[in-house]
Amino acid sequence: MYLQEYEPGKKYILEPIEFTLEDIKDFAAKYDPRYFHLDEEAAKNTRFNGIFASGFHTLVACWAQWVKTGIDAAHMIAGAQINYAKWLAPVYPADVLSGIITITGIKKNSNGKTGLVDYQLLVTNQKGIQVLDMSAKALVEAKQ
Helix, strand or coil: CCHHHCCCCCEEECCCEECCHHHHHHHHHHHCCCHHHHCHHHHCCCCCCCCCCCHHHHHHHHHHHHHCCCCCCCCEEEEEEEEEEEECCCCCCCCEEEEEEEEEEEEECCCCCEEEEEEEEEEECCCCCEEEEEEEEEEEECCC
8 A cells, every 4th residue: 555545543453363372482482581481380470370472472473464464565665663562461372362453644754755654553362351552653655
């Protein structure tokens, strides 16, 4: 999509994604090797009562569901920034997460060739509990 094709307020429903114990441990071993993401017995003694996914795992796995849609592929240039990321609840093995991307803003750059698109990603688990709220900007090509 070109910059002009984005509509503020437009929502995109993402395919659900399941978090497995193996996925949680694999991600943690590579990128966030804290005991409560890796050691099931030790994690039982935390306030979360068991192993849970890294917040970064939750963020990138759910963002990937957006990227896989291909909706913005043709004229996406690059990510520009993450405005915020809020991890609101733990993600446990066997949780199934559903996300909604909302376009929250569009701004054409002064060069007229590009602009910024603001996105919000809200993610809930199978119980309807919100687990992630993330906002980001991306640099997108404008239609000439």
